[in-house]
Every structure is written in structure tokens, then in C-alpha cells.
Amino acid sequence: MESLLTDLNRQEWLRAGAFFFSLILMPPLTVGIIRKTKARFQNRIGAPIFQPFYDLTKLLKKDETISNHVSWIFRSAPSINLSLLFIVACLAPWTTLHPFGIPGDLFLLIYLLAFSRFFTVLSALDAGSAFGGFGASREVTLALLVEPAIMLSLASLGVTAGTSDLTTVFSFENVKLQSQTGLWFIAGCGLFLSSLVELSRMPADDPTTHLELTMVHEAMILENSATNLALAELTHFVKIVVLLGISSQCFLHSLPWVWHASEITRALASIGGVFFMAAFIAVIESVAVKLRWTKLPEFIAYSVAMSIFCVLIALSRGTN
Amino acid sequence: MQVERIPSTFADLNVVLKERLGRLGHFTSIDGSQLIALILYPHEGKASLLEIPLEGANSYHSLTPHHAQLHWFERATYDMFGILPEGHPRFKHIYMHDPYEENFFPLRRVHLPENFQSPIKRHFSFLEVKGEGVYELPVGPIHAGIIEPGHFRFSCYGETIVNLEIQLGYVHRGVEKRLTEVALPRMHFIAEAVASDTAAANALAHAEAIESMLEIAVSERSKYLRSMALEIERLAMHIIDVGGIATDIGLLGISSTMGRLRGKALGLGDMLAGSRFLRGFIVPGGVRAAGRSLSNFKSQITILRHELKEPLNMFLDNQMALERMREIGVLKNSLCREFGMVGPAARASGEAYDTRQHFPHGAYPAMAPPVVTAKDGDILAREMVRIKEIWSTLDTLDRLIDNLPEGQTQMEVPDKLPANKIGLGVVEAFRGELVHLVLSGPKGEVLRYAIKHPSFNNWTALAIAIRNNLIADFPLCNKSFSLSYSGNDL
Numbered sequence: 001m002e003s004l005l006t007d008l009n010r011q012e013w014l015r016a017g018a019f020f021f022s023l024i025l026m027p028p029l030t031v032g033i034i035r036k037t038k039a040r041f042q043n044r045i046g047a048p049i050f051q052p053f054y055d056l057t058k059l060l061k062k063d064e065t066i067s068n069h070v071s072w073i074f075r076s077a078p079s080i081n082l083s084l085l086f087i088v089a090c091l092a093p094w095t096t097l098h099p100f101g102i103p104g105d106l107f108l109l110i111y112l113l114a115f116s117r118f119f120t121v122l123s124a125l126d127a128g129s130a131f132g133g134f135g136a137s138r139e140v141t142l143a144l145l146v147e148p149a150i151m152l153s154l155a156s157l158g159v160t161a162g163t164s165d166l167t168t169v170f171s172f173e174n175v176k177l178q179s180q181t182g183l184w185f186i187a188g189c190g191l192f193l194s195s196l197v198e199l200s201r202m203p204a205d206d207p208t209t210h211l212e213l214t215m216v217h218e219a220m221i222l223e224n225s226a227t228n229l230a231l232a233e234l235t236h237f238v239k240i241v242v243l244l245g246i247s248s249q250c251f252l253h254s255l256p257w258v259w260h261a262s263e264i265t266r267a268l269a270s271i272g273g274v275f276f277m278a279a280f281i282a283v284i285e286s287v288a289v290k291l292r293w294t295k296l297p298e299f300i301a302y303s304v305a306m307s308i309f310c311v312l313i314a315l316s317r318g319t320n
Numbered sequence: 321m322q323v324e325r326i327p328s329t330f331a332d333l334n335v336v337l338k339e340r341l342g343r344l345g346h347f348t349s350i351d352g353s354q355l356i357a358l359i360l361y362p363h364e365g366k367a368s369l370l371e372i373p374l375e376g377a378n379s380y381h382s383l384t385p386h387h388a389q390l391h392w393f394e395r396a397t398y399d400m401f402g403i404l405p406e407g408h409p410r411f412k413h414i415y416m417h418d419p420y421e422e423n424f425f426p427l428r429r430v431h432l433p434e435n436f437q438s439p440i441k442r443h444f445s446f447l448e449v450k451g452e453g454v455y456e457l458p459v460g461p462i463h464a465g466i467i468e469p470g471h472f473r474f475s476c477y478g479e480t481i482v483n484l485e486i487q488l489g490y491v492h493r494g495v496e497k498r499l500t501e502v503a504l505p506r507m508h509f510i511a512e513a514v515a516s517d518t519a520a521a522n523a524l525a526h527a528e529a530i531e532s533m534l535e536i537a538v539s540e541r542s543k544y545l546r547s548m549a550l551e552i553e554r555l556a557m558h559i560i561d562v563g564g565i566a567t568d569i570g571l572l573g574i575s576s577t578m579g580r581l582r583g584k585a586l587g588l589g590d591m592l593a594g595s596r597f598l599r600g601f602i603v604p605g606g607v608r609a610a611g612r613s614l615s616n617f618k619s620q621i622t623i624l625r626h627e628l629k630e631p632l633n634m635f636l637d638n639q640m641a642l643e644r645m646r647e648i649g650v651l652k653n654s655l656c657r658e659f660g661m662v663g664p665a666a667r668a669s670g671e672a673y674d675t676r677q678h679f680p681h682g683a684y685p686a687m688a689p690p691v692v693t694a695k696d697g698d699i700l701a702r703e704m705v706r707i708k709e710i711w712s713t714l715d716t717l718d719r720l721i722d723n724l725p726e727g728q729t730q731m732e733v734p735d736k737l738p739a740n741k742i743g744l745g746v747v748e749a750f751r752g753e754l755v756h757l758v759l760s761g762p763k764g765e766v767l768r769y770a771i772k773h774p775s776f777n778n779w780t781a782l783a784i785a786i787r788n789n790l791i792a793d794f795p796l797c798n799k800s801f802s803l804s805y806s807g808n809d810l
Contacts (some may be wrong), residue, residue: 037570143385203640211795213792290570292793
């Protein structure tokens with residue numbers, strides 16, 4: 001009995017170790033993969049995959065330049081945001097290596113993301129530059145449009161599972177029970193499309209542009225430098241991994257072979273899934289064009305439509 | 321080109337502009353005691369210089385309220401000569417701001433009237449838009465990319481631009497003044513450095529102006545080689561401008577390919593002139609270091625044509641990209657005429673004006689390609705004009721190298737200008753009509769060297785075209801005009 005307990009504990013600790021290890025390593029690596037793939041698409045060799053690590057360490061070593069007019073919000077927002085995103089990463093089912101079975105409510109998750117956006121927007125306004133102002137206004141407008149899509153996709157999964165606890169919703173026992181392949185797939189598509197907007201990727205925003213007037217996310221962190229910039233960047237990287245992870249988990253849950261796979265296979269598949277999604281984003285960004293600001297609602301409508309399909313499927317199953 | 325000097329009055333100038341008898345090529349002064357207006361007659365291929373004496377006065381009734389194209393010319397004339405256009409609707413400095421003394425007018429040679437006081441201040445002012453929800457967005461003069469300095473003041477209502485005010489002059493170097501000071505053999509170095517991306521066109525305009533004063537006729541071979549240099553410059557710049565648009569809408573694959581192909585086009589310049597940027601090639605009297613290794617030239621053009629086909633087709637087949645450029649930054653034909661726009665921007669609004677068709681320079685108008693126009697006047701139209709001109713430029717280069725005559729490339733040039741002459745060079749640079757106007761004094765010294773860069777006409781177009789567009793579309797619109805700061809600031 002006692003040896004069984006320590007065995008269980010060891011497995012649990014191992015899983016937690018792997019989780020935190022991937023939480024630290026994967027965000028910069030994912031961004032590195034996106035950049036490398038994009039470079040290859042442009043016939044360039046591109047920076048090494050590990051370049052984001054070097055960039056972050058370089059930023060941490062630099063001296064900070066801060067406007068005299070900013071308040072504590074600007075100074076502390078990046079650290080607050082990074083902490084919030086680490087909490088989100090611990091709650092969200094972006095990988096099957098979910099440690100200690102921490103329960104994560106889907107509404108809590110969405111509002112934690114909104115809370116971090118709140119601080120990003122405040123710090124952008126705090127710096128007082130005109131770019132920060134319109135970047136913040138654009139970010140909030142986009143968030144307003146995308147939030148229902150994310151909320152509805154996740155909620156429809158919750159309805160079929162009969163709970164809003166994401167750990168239960170994404171547990172494979174539940175999936176086997178429901179065997180709703182189509183629902184998971186459409187939810188995955190809806191979440192992926194809204195992630196593109198939420199993560200300020202093309203076609204909503206061009207992350208590589210130098211043109212301040214067209215920026216959304218970048219315009220908000222224009223005033224950040226050195227450590228503050230490194231933290232803001234890292235926060236964004238973590239957000240990329242978490243949101244891509246959630247949609248890739250949805251796709252993985254729609255594949256029946258994953259339901260019966262061993263835990264190690266699932267863990268590897270979920271890490272591979274994130275990298276695959278990253279490469280897919282790079283492909284989209286190489287062929288797509290940044291849309292006109294006024295055309296963006298049309299694009300977001302696709303992800304909202306997907307999430308409404310999800311709700312319809314979930315509700316029709318529920319009444320049967 | 322020969323110019324006829326005609327003493328005239330404001331009434332004459334008014335008639336010429338009102339009846340559209342000719343194009344306004346330049347409007348400035350010689351030493352501050354008169355105004356001169358260069359009138360170009362494209363259909364006759366001639367030019368005349370209207371000289372309006374001020375008779376001791378230091379001001380005149382502004383012509384801008386009736387002829388909008390004089391808008392910047394009158395401001396520039398005040399900056400350089402201190403001649404006041406009374407009743408100018410938007411009067412302020414154009415080149416020279418805060419660091420200069422209030423009554424400093426660099427090109428003025430006659431004394432300022434006693435108790436002269438400049439009616440405008442040197443510091444920055446702009447048209448303020450007021451109302452709830454309107455905010456100011458200052459951009460520049462230091463920009464995020466490696467581009468030239470210019471300050472843009474947007475008055476925005478939400479995401480819409482209500483008004484854009486452009487302030488230039490940060491790269492004012494006093495080129496025109498310097499050109500009156502140096503000896504003739506050294507002049508062409510300064511002339512071609514007016515705007516380095518337009519080196520060949522500026523050198524050609526300078527050479528044409530000087531040669532017309534000295535009454536030298538250059539050999540046929542030189543004319544062809546000069547045209548080739550001009551076309552290579554146009555080719556390279558049009559390629560990178562299309563690539564720039566691709567960058568700004570996020571088609572990075574196409575933009576990096578265009579960057580590489582621009583390098584190949586510059587390689588043609590190296591073959592022709594021994595300088596990728598065609599510096600020091602066109603000089604008064606002919607060309608230097610001519611035809612080093614033209615044996616591969618034709619095959620290189622064929623390769624370039626082949627390599628350009630695919631990225632340009634990919635660009636034009638991408639419906640998202642076309643949608644992104646359509647109906648943004650529209651410049652109507654009527655406005656285009658009123659403001660006297662030039663170059664691809666004017667041709668995209670349906671104005672069929674290409675100086676290669678009308679005025680002799682290099683091997684033109686004999687070898688001039690047909691004029692490329694479009695009618696919509698939006699970003700897409702401007703890019704279509706550029707892309708079609710890339711093809712027509714490649715064709716022209718082919719024809720020039722096929723028909724390249726044998727002969728001398730360098731004529732003897734005296735090292736002094738003749739007295740009391742006027743020289744004029746009108747060249748189609750890749751941005752449009754470029755004018756160099758030289759007037760010599762009684763001892764053969766240069767009294768006035770006036771340059772009108774095509775950007776000088778088109779900066780206003782940008783400010784007009786962007787009104788009521790989205791602020792996020794400005795960089796794209798700006799790129800589609802592809803204007804020069806240093807060429808404007810002189």
C-alpha cells in the first residue's frame with residue numbers, strides 16, 4: 001500500500017515537473033518555430049529557433065528607459081500580467097500534463113485573460129503616448145468581438161460534459177463517454193480562429209511590422225523597454241502557447257486513437273500539437289494579407305459562427 | 321533644352337494657368353527682386369520662362385487661391401527669398417524651421433525692406449481640428465524604419481483621418497545655394513546627390529541643363545547610354561516600391577523576393593556604369609566609363625524578366641492583397657490636375673503625362689515607351705502603373721541595347737559657363753517630372769540653380785488622398801506614393 005502511494009506520488013511529481021519544464025521552455029521555442037518557418041517561406045535562412053531565448057536574456061541585461069510621467073501601473077503591469085498568465089497556464093487544459101489536478105473553471109479562465117488585458121490596456125494608456133492610446137482602443141474592440149467566440153466554444157464543451165470545470169471537460173474519461181468527435185473538431189477550429197485575433201497574429205495584426213499606425217498589440221508595448229519589455233514579451237509568448245494549446249487539445253480530443261493512447265504518448269502529442277499549430281500559423285502568415293481594420297469583424301464572424309455551431313450541437317445532444 | 325525668357329506680368333501668368341496653356345514647371349525667384357515661372361508646353365516640347373519683376377516691392381497678391389498648384393511653390397519662395405504672397409490661405413514655412421533666424425532668407429541677394437518683420441513664426445503650427453472625440457496623433461520626424469525624416473500630424477476622429485498635416489524640411493542642406501558656389505566641373509557631384517535614389521535622373525537633368533547653356537550636342541551613343549542609366553534606376557526603384565507595398569500588407573515572401581531582384585537590377589547599373597547606384601556616370605558632355613562590359617547585359621535583362629514574372633503574378637493573383645489595396649487613398653483626376661501632380665501617381669489617376677514622350681532628354685522622345693495609365697487613382701492603380709512600367713522599362717532597355725550606336729561618349733566641355741544664359745533639363749525620373757533650371761550671370765557665374773523634384777508636386781497629393789481614410793491605411797498609402805524627403809527639402 002505504502003509503495004503504491006509513493007509510486008503515485010512519484011508519477012504525480014514527474015508529471016508536474018514535466019509540466020513546468022514545458023511551461024518555461026515552450027513559449028520562446030514556439031515563437032522561434034513560427035519565425036523560422038516564416039523565414040523559410042520567404043527563402044531566408046532565418047534566425048535560430050532559440051533566438052527568442054537570446055532576445056529575452058539580452059533584454060533582461062539592458063537598462064530601462066521609462067517616461068517620467070508614468071505611474072506604478074506601467075512599472076508593475078508586465079509582472080502582474082506574467083503572473084496572471086502563469087496562473088492561467090496552470091488552470092487551462094493546454095496540455096495533458098495537468099499537474100495536481102488543479103480545477104480550472106472556464107469562466108475563471110476567460111476572466112483571468114480579460115484581467116491581464118485590463119492591465120495591458122491600462123499600462124498602454126498610462127504611458128500617455130498616442131500610439132498606446134489607439135493600440136489599447138483597437139485591442140479592446142477586437143477583444144469585445146472575439147470573447148463571445150472563445151466563451152461559446154468552451155461553454156458548449158462544458159454543456160456536453162455537464163460541468164464548467166475544464167479539467168473534467170478535457171479529461172479523456174469524459175471524452176470517451178461522450179464521443180463527440182465533430183463537436184471537438186469544430187470547437188477547435190473556432191478557438192483557433194479566435195486565437196489568431198486574440199494573439200494579434202495575421203490577418204488581424206502583423207507582428208513583424210515596423211509601422212506604428214497599423215499596430216494593435218505592438219502599439220501597446222511601444223513604451224516598454226529592457227526588463228519590462230522582456231516580461232511583456234514573455235507574457236505574450238505564454239499566451240500564444242496556452243491558447244494554441246487549448247485549440248490543439250480540442251483537435252487531439254477529436255481523434256479517437258488519442259483517447260486510448262498511453263499518458264506519455266498523449267503528453268508528447270500535446271507538445272507536438274502546439275508546435276504544429278505554430279508552424280500552421282506561420283504558413284497562414286506567409287500566404288495571408290493583413291486585413292483592413294473595417295474587414296476584421298467579417299473574419300471574426302467565422303469563429304463566432306463556428307462557436308454557435310458548437311452550441312447548437314451541444315444543445316441538441318443535451319435534449320436527446 | 322532651350323528656354324525663351326519672356327518679361328511678363330501676373331496677369332499673363334494668370335491666363336497661362338487658367339487656360340491651361342502650359343504646365344507649371346517651377347515657380348521661384350532669381351535673387352529676390354523678381355518672380356520667375358517656368359512654363360512647359362508638353363505638346364510642342366518647348367518651355368518658356370515668364371519673368372515678373374517686383375519693382376522694389378517685397379510682396380504680391382498670392383496666386384494660390386486661384387491656382388492650387390502654387391500652394392507649396394509660394395511657401396518655398398518665401399522661405400528662400402522672403403517674398404511675401406499676400407493672402408496665401410495656408411501660409412507657413414516649408415523648409416526652414418526653429419533653428420533659423422526670423423529674417424534669414426538664404427537665396428535673397430537684394431536687401432530686405434527697412435523694418436521688415438516676418439509675419440509667420442518659425443515654430444511648428446498646424447491646422448487644429450476641434451470637437452469631441454477628435455485627437456492628435458504626432459508621428460515622426462524619427463520613424464520606426466530606416467527612412468528619411470518627416471513629421472506627420474494626424475487629426476483623427478476614431479480610426480478615421482480628418483486632416484493630415486505634413487511638415488518637411490528636416491533634411492534641408494542648402495543644395496541650391498551650394499550649386500551656385502562651386503565650379504562647373506564639380507557641380508555634377510552635388511547635382512546628382514540631391515536625392516540619392518534619383519542619382520541618374522538628377523545627373524541627367526543637370527547635364528541637359530548645362531549642355532543647353534554651352535550649346536553642346538552629345539553623341540548618339542551617349543544619349544542611348546544615358547537613357548539606359550535612367551531606365552535601370554526606374555526599374556530598380558519600381559521593383560523595390562512594389563516590394564515595399566508587399567511588406568506593408570504583410571506579404572513578406574514577395575517583398576523579400578523583390579528586394580533580391582532589385583539587387584539584380586542594380587547589378588545592371590554596375591555593368592553599365594561601374595556603380596550600382598549609377599553615381600558619377602552621366603556628366604555634362606556625355607557619359608563616363610561607358611560600356612565596361614555590355615556583352616552580358618541583354619541576357620541579364622532576360623533573366624530578370626523571367627524572375628520577375630512569378631512574384632509579380634503571385635502578387636496580382638492574391639485576391640486578399642488586391643482587396644487590401646482597392647479604393648484606399650483615392651486621388652481624383654480633377655484634384656490631380658488642379659494640384660499639378662506628376663509621375664506614376666498622376667498616371668494612376670488617368671493623367672497621361674510622361675515627360676519621356678514630350679521633352680528631349682537622353683534618347684527620348686524617339687525611344688520613349690507608350691504611357692502607362694490607370695483610372696481609379698487608388699493604391700492598386702498606382703501599383704498597377706508601377707508593375708506595367710517595370711515591363712515597359714525592360715522592353716525599353718532591350719530596344720536601347722539592340723540599337724545602341726557606336727561612337728564617342730565624351731565631348732570636350734569648357735570649365736566655365738557662358739554669360740547670361742538659361743539652361744533647362746526636364747527628365748522623367750522614376751517619381752515623375754524632374755526639372756533643373758540654371759541661370760547664369762554677366763560673368764558666367766551661376767545666378768540661380770533651381771531644382772524641382774517630382775515629390776515637391778506630390779506631397780500635397782498624399783495629404784489629400786488620405787483624408788477620410790483609416791489611419792491604419794496611411795503607411796500603405798504613403799508607400800504607394802513613394803515620395804522623397806531629401807528631394808523635396810533640397
